[in-house]
Amino acid sequence: MPLPVDARLYALVPAAGSGERMAASLPKQYLTLRGRTVAEHTLSRLLSFAPIEQIVVATSTSDLWWPQLGIAHSKRIRSILGGETRAHSVLNGLMALKESASERDWVLVHDMARPCVRLSDIEMLIRECANEGAILATPISDTVKRADKGSILATVPRQQLWRALTPQLFPIYPLFDALQSALATGAEITDEASAMERAGVQPRLVAGHVDNIKITVPADLPLAAFYLDRQSQEGLS
Numbered sequence: 734m735p736l737p738v739d740a741r742l743y744a745l746v747p748a749a750g751s752g753e754r755m756a757a758s759l760p761k762q763y764l765t766l767r768g769r770t771v772a773e774h775t776l777s778r779l780l781s782f783a784p785i786e787q788i789v790v791a792t793s794t795s796d797l798w799w800p801q802l803g804i805a806h807s808k809r810i811r812s813i814l815g816g817e818t819r820a821h822s823v824l825n826g827l828m829a830l831k832e833s834a835s836e837r838d839w840v841l842v843h844d845m846a847r848p849c850v851r852l853s854d855i856e857m858l859i860r861e862c863a864n865e866g867a868i869l870a871t872p873i874s875d876t877v878k879r880a881d882k883g884s885i886l887a888t889v890p891r892q893q894l895w896r897a898l899t900p901q902l903f904p905i906y907p908l909f910d911a912l913q914s915a916l917a918t919g920a921e922i923t924d925e926a927s928a929m930e931r932a933g934v935q936p937r938l939v940a941g942h943v944d945n946i947k948i949t950v951p952a953d954l955p956l957a958a959f960y961l962d963r964q965s966q967e968g969l970s
């Protein structure tokens with residue numbers, strides 16, 4: 734494990750999206766899943782992981798729901814404003830973290846929309862992390878096509894393809910620099926690892942569980958409920 738013994742571990746949760754693809758009457762992180770909001774599921778899992786010093790949550794200026802959640806006022810949670818894209822929200826969060834974090838400290842960036850993340854996967858990510866950082870990921874199981882205007886151009890060999898999940902674990906200062914430079918070039922950055930890749934590092938892939946889904950479209954909500962039920966039957970939550 735490369736995290737120095739005197740390093741502090743933080744979490745950063747981008748939650749400033751509006752959930753367009755979910756097409757609900759409120760942002761998807763406030764939809765109810767087994768009696769609690771998606772946000773409460775996600776945050777209570779992170780809060781139950783003791784090594785996390787503080788959780789920075791990036792929310793939107795137009796978010797009326799967040800301040801009403803009890804969990805938003807937990808001692809270990811700090812709220813900040815997100816940005817125009819997920820990457821901008823993460824950048825804002827890193828900027829906030831730099832006010833108190835040292836150059837030795839690390840951050841777990843985790844989507845608010847992934848309420849089924851297992852603590853055992855977070856622990857494994859930390860255990861197997863490389864010096865450059867690491868992400869949870871799952872191998873692609875479908876056959877993958879490259880297409881143009883609805884017609885297949887090629888079949889992409891899937892042996893080397895992985896689906897990037899969160900959390901993604903990186904040292905705070907290098908991640909901030911990488912993300913800031915990547916955004917300055919106008920690149921579309923959809924995860925932290927891609928910013929680090931552009932900076933020339935090769936983060937490690939750590940195989941996580943496939944139930945760590947990102948709630949994106951309506952069909953994902955009952956699927957997440959099923960996974961949470963199954964996890965609690967297994968004694969995991």
Ligand code: CTP
Pocket residue numbers: 746747748749750751752753754755761762791815816817818819820822823844845846847947948949
């Ligand atoms: N996110 C964010 N700031 C943004 C956009 C997204 O913090 N400007 C967060 C979302 O709240 C979510 C995570 O990034 O927790 C992953 O993004 P995504 O699944 O795309 O969520 P939304 O952007 O809300 O959904 P959509 O793209 O369908 O609008």
Ligand code: MG
Pocket residue numbers: 750819
């Ligand atoms: Mg989005």
